[in-house]
Amino acid sequence: MAEGAAAPFKKVAEFPSNTRYVKPGDFPWWAQPAAKGDHYVKLVSSQAFPIENGKPYFVKLRVREGVQEVWSEVAEATAAPNIFNTAQANNLVFVVAFTGVLLASIAAARRNPHVHLRRIAGLDAVEEAIGRSTEMGRPILYLTGSGGMDEVSTIAATVILGEVAKKVAHYDTSLKVPHRDPIVMAVCQEIVKESYVAAGRPDAYKDDSNFFITSDQFSYTAAVDGIMLREKPAANFFMGSYFAESLLLTETGASTGAIQIAGTDSDHQLPFFVTTCDYTLIGEELYAASAYLSREPVLVGTLRGQDIGKALIMGALILGTCLATLGVLLGTDGFSYLLDLFKDFK
């Protein structure tokens, strides 16, 4: 390869003639760089041979067998950036299709708002937990997890906080929301305030119910454990994403006798939540919570859309497993056309 037709050529690759074929699995069938059975070499810009956009490059090929060798004609090509990564076209199609399914489900839910939702015990217990706090005259502690506002689980936690705050305002109980992220704190302040207004109790709202502690994992945990031991909240909510601090928080909460409701998509912390909390929302139940608590048709409709999406994935998994197994048994790569549709190409 060279930077000019007359410039000295540099060797960029050398390989035996029975290797580096374009074969199924390396590229999707809709974006193959060459025909099946052709050879290919992938060139990556490097310090030794930098490739710049808009610059022409010259390539020639040498075929050698024993002492005999043949040079090909020089081919010229100009480097240019791609506008679209065609290898990821399947990904885009699925996203668009899923968006369509979701919007259709929402439209269907608007027409027929009576969609059945299976019971989620953890969310049914929210009312009970708040009622218990009111009776005991103790505060409610609500944590939004370790993530920032760019994490979906944190957003879901803030949405549930809005619903919880409405009920708290209604019962006139005290709410405490310690934070690890200042932006999440600012968002939650707004949400809680609006919830008190929506519940018709703007006078009961206290600005310092949301407060920042520290962004450091265990300093935060120590501070929240301290709040649990000193103020003995009657109900603890752990929503959002958590790491090693989860057990330190929930075990301390359990020792104070509080009713504890957790909801997380941090699957690695589920065993701790399940063993120490009274109720645990597992994975997507956390995202479904806002629909469940508000029963709004639009939100409930998206749950239906999600279920259809999951059913499609399950179908693809079963079909893919069967076809891949059949392909191995029959010694054919004929099914790769279908299997490529579900692969993640870069």
Place this chain on the structure above:
Amino acid sequence: MIFLKRQLPLAVTFVMGVAFAIQYYIPHPVSEEAITNVSKWMQIISGFALALGLASIFHVHAVKIKRQVPGWGYSIVLYAAMLATIIVGFWSKGETRVNGAQTALGWLYDYSMVPLQGTMFSILAFFIASAAYRAFRARSREASVLLVAAVLVMMGRVPLGQFLLPWTWDVTQWLLNVVNSAVRRAILIGVSMGQVALSLKIILGIERAYLGGGRDQ
């Protein structure tokens, strides 16, 4: 006001959401440059957000001291610790070591931060034991399966268990690599679908409760 608090954030969410969803599929330098720039904005915003947090800490503890609520003395300890760390930080020019020698900030870090944080994490061992004692009971068939799996993994993950019952090593590897991975994948697929759905709801403005005030469409 409603424009600033509702319509504008929703418009920004929609435009940026769609733009950066599409960006994923575009390997062009312009697209790469765009995401780099937005990343920088996010870094700058997260820096400013720290001021919000500091203001909150000062406010909450000032109120505690003013009202002399029980334990208000600890708020003074917090102010003193913060002030001391800031002074020491400036004095040490933010360095924990200079030419291999420990600075005052380095001393604070090594001899207060490290042991305090280590203590918090080590409590986990004690809490795991007390939680296991309370919760691991064979109440039902499912709980019994959980109990047996937990005991096997606890045996197979340590040399003493591997020495006493060598087969627990293979069983543990199988449990972690096959059963554990399969279950977690199932949860991950469900979680991912939920994330995509919630992201779409946010981008399309269907879910707007995170802006405060519930849904008003």
Place this chain on the structure above:
Amino acid sequence: MKDFARRMIGIDRRIIFLLIAAAVLLPLLRPFGLPIKISPEVRAVYDYIEALPERSVFLLSFDFDPSSKPELEPQAVALLRHAFRKNLRVIGMTHWLTGTGLADDIFSRVAAEMGRERGKDYVFLGWSPGAGSLVIAMGQDLYKAFPSDYQKTPTQGMPVLEGVKSLRDVNYMVSLAAGNPGIEMWYVFGKDKYRFEMAGGSTGVIAPGLYPFLRSGQINGLIGGLQGAAEYETLIKRKGTATAGMDAQSATHFVIIVLVFLCNVFYFVLRGEEGKSN
């Protein structure tokens, strides 16, 4: 018997804490040193580093703070010893602000022990905000993301970074993580976009959650908790704090197993007695 069982089920948890303390302390005072088996996920990390040519670029991200030091420091020390022994160029950094001092200390200590030179054989970039955004910035231009290292030395022109423009030039990357930002974030914003091979090291608490990423090839190896660190120490034939701590971990696991067994015995006694009285 029923009363005894009831009393034992509701035992003061401080007694359990005392038993655990004894199980940790006694083996540390009188170690019994049992052999350590190597798991394929830890061996995969070792083999990959072992196969790297000399002066390859190895990025080690210390995504933890002092709280996870007992588990993750031995992993970091073992990996650094291996990388320096293989004469790799090592780039270090952290996404956890409070872990910066600890990471620098580990780096300096192991480098001094292995006779490696800062700026020539290794560089510690320190901390910068942004997590995922920072990784994207590093993927575009390492020098813009980190114009200087932790010692305020300009990164541009450093011999250790010769030929390294961005994350695309990294040959292998390991994130030692106690949480987020950590391994998943490095995969999503780093490996997925800039195509380098990576592995993870984590605390024991989050390790089981990372197995799906291991099985799917999103990470090529995983060092889980103190056990993983002890396995790596065994592989590089340099025993350290992890190997020493495994006896304490063995004893603790056994105390928990005995406690769980006793708790179930009391539970069945109580259930049996209640069944009879009904």
